[in-house]
Amino acid sequence: MSAVTESAPASTPPQAVVRGPSFASVVAALLRKELLVELRTLESVPGMSLFAVTVFVVFHFALNKDGVNGDEAAGILWVTLLLAALLGINRLFVADADEGGFDGFLLAPVDRGALLVAKALALLAYLVVLELVAVPAFALLLLEPSLGPALPDLPGVLLLGDVGVALIGTLVAALAVRTRARDLLGPLLALPLLLPVVIGGARASAPLLTITHAAGPQLRWLVTLALYDLVFGLIAYAVFDFLLED
């Protein structure tokens, strides 16, 4: 029986209240709402994808060479993905702030960490879709070696980076959205915090993008990425409640 049921007055028996919502069901409800709104507005993912492809086109002409590989290729790929991610991060809480969704959520008797998890999962989904578009475009426009040999390992490296971007992005977006300068503050806060993700991701994926494809991803950079994800996951969960408070 939920707390709502137990505390309802005898004069108005809450017949409709059947059970308290579990953490998982709250996350599922928030995530479903998030994806529905994005599917109907197409405000984040198309913009992020188009931005990434445009940056690759700009690099293609600006570098004026047949292609890039190794560290150079990894750097261009990760920096572009990071900048595209910032567009999604900036918009992550805008509908909630502008349409009162924050208040609606805060009035519910639920663990506020559910909002962090749902938003981070939504951002993670956006990043995966972004990479499904951006990585082939990168291979086509800029990458000198074939993408094929890198494919078994590259998605894993990208996913580890995405988890970090999603957690830090959600934290920063929640902080920035309630300020007047949210469009400026979001990137300013996110970029320094995401720098280790870019460094780790680029270093781990550079061996995958060489012409010889001599080695797999560097383990120490994968471990560094995973640890960074873990630390920021814990920090985000610990402080998120305070970010939502008045």
Add this chain to the structure above:
Amino acid sequence: MTADSGAGSGAMTAALELEGLTRRYGEREALADVWLSLGAGQTLVVLGPNGAGKTTLLRILATLLRPHAGQVRVLGEMLPDAAWAVRGRIGLLGHEPLLYRELSARENLRFHARLHGVARERIEELLAAVGMARRADEPLRTLSRGMTQRVAIARAVLHDPELLLLDEPRANLDPAGSELVEPLIGASSGRTRVLCSHDPALDVAGADLVLGLRAGRQALLERPEALGESAVGELYR
């Protein structure tokens, strides 16, 4: 004035108790030294001109804002420390409908129902009650303000709250709409209500207690029968 000023004092359990409630935005005092007590099942009507502090009062009672001084007890729980214990027992209908424009009325209510652990049947029941069953699957952005207000009212009472916080609930509603929502948010709903109003003639009659705010200060606290017309008029001068 003291906490005993309210009509709900005495043997009746107090649903609201404010003792010297103060809230600031920066240097400006939005609410200063508000005292009252309201019994369970009673209605408090809050009057005052724009900027008087009515919305701030509702947001504090809804646990969305913290009081900066004084004591606030809502449904027997002290705020802000025990805010978690009263969330889910409060229904807020503010200026914003707290609904997503891209979702339909049914999707919005389903979302809030899942946050409150409310059964799906309740959604259909409320959509019918507010006369929105036929247009429940249209995106909210395509509905008129009055229709959105009806959905917002359904959202506010979805979880059968004990305390209803209403900020001009009939705004944008036509007479038929007002009549439809009366059983849900009116005095006959049996809930404790705090009703911010700009229409004293309509709302004061159904009140158990009237609070007048002016520039964040408690300008009057009276039972409606003891309230003179001049006292209300004075608030808006």
